[in-house]
Amino acid sequence: MNWGSWHDFFAMGGYALYVWGSYVVTAGLIALEVILLMFRRRNALQGLRGPARGGRP
Amino acid sequence: MSQPTLVIGNINWFKYASPQTFYPLAGAMIPWFAWAAAILCAAGLYVSFLVAPTDHQQGEAYRIIFIHVPAAWMSMFIYVVMAFWAGVGLVFNTRLSHMMATALAPTGALFTFVALWTGSLWGKPTWGTWWVWDARLTSELILLFLYFGFMALQAAIDEPRRADRAGAVLALVGVVNVPIIYYSVKWWNTLHQGASVSLTGAPTMAATMLTGMLLMALAVWMYSIAAVLHRVRSIILEREHGADWLAGFREAKR
Secondary structure, eight states: OOOSSHHHHHHGGGTHHHHHHHHHHHHHHHHHHHHHHHHHHHHHHHHHHSOSSSSOO | OOOOOOOTTSOOGGGGGSHHHHHHHHHHHHHHHHHHHHHHHHHHHHIIIIISOOBTTTBGGGGGHHHHHHHHHHHHHHHHHHHHHHHHHHHHOOHHHHHHHHHHHHHHHHHHHHHHHHHHHHHHHHHSOSOOOOHHHHHHHHHHHHHHHHHHHHHHOSSHHHHHHHHHHHHHHHTTHHHHHHHHHHHSOOSSOOOSOOSSSOOSSOHHHHHHHHHHHHHHHHHHHHHHHHHHHHHHHHHSTTOGGGTTHHHHOO
16 A cells, blocks of 8 residues: 555645646546547437438438 | 347358448447446556555656556557558448448547647656657657548548548558657657567566556557447448438337
8 A cells, every 4th residue: 555645645746736637637538538429329319310311400 | 130149259250341230249349348448447546556656766656657558559559450440441342441440530539649648747747848859759749640630531521432531541641650659769869768568578667567557558448449339330320321221220229
């Protein structure tokens, strides 16, 4: 175990900005991709009920 | 429509070259890869933060490695896979191959950006700068532009078959950049360190650090597969709009 307390853990030995800046942004971007994937699937399924071929509804 | 039966070890793989048969297969695989990604990520983060010791040179800043390296590996690997499917699509004129290439690009761009972002945040405390125009960093930035260029080119052409072919040519030309990224640290004098892990020779890092990195790399793999399969299913629905096999699908919606 590396950390004596939660405070130590979040402080990351003084590198909090760099370490958490990396992890939080990565997690956020992956969450964003998952949301966009879900929207795309929903739109694609709705598009199936629209007119066949050509023009978007 | 009937579900395809998966006979392990005796599969007629050609059958899955059609969007119609690939669609349900991909759907069945997504939960497995997604769960594998979640479990591997939890295990990887546990090892990365609670088991792997503090680095004696870099302190805690080195913990960025656990996303930086897996993301950088994935950014290059996805590009190679994308170029492979683009090439298959050009040669055999198979719709699904082009759809795979299209589905891979956004996830590849995501990991390229993550590799650059985390690299920048790691460079500041260790090198004293957010960015340098050296071979490794510049070639990785070019990789990001190649992904963006591929997506923009496909989006700019209305006719899907032409968009596929134009994108495929770009993807294939750009693939020369991948070995340049990989070997840049050997070919040029660069601030970026050489590879810590190679197929030949022992890794130059502590065993627990390596374990954490490999677990995270596997998690990123599983996530990418799940995300790309999910996206390719949407692309199939968008492109095959009006196809006969989707007619019964409108009501069933599964």
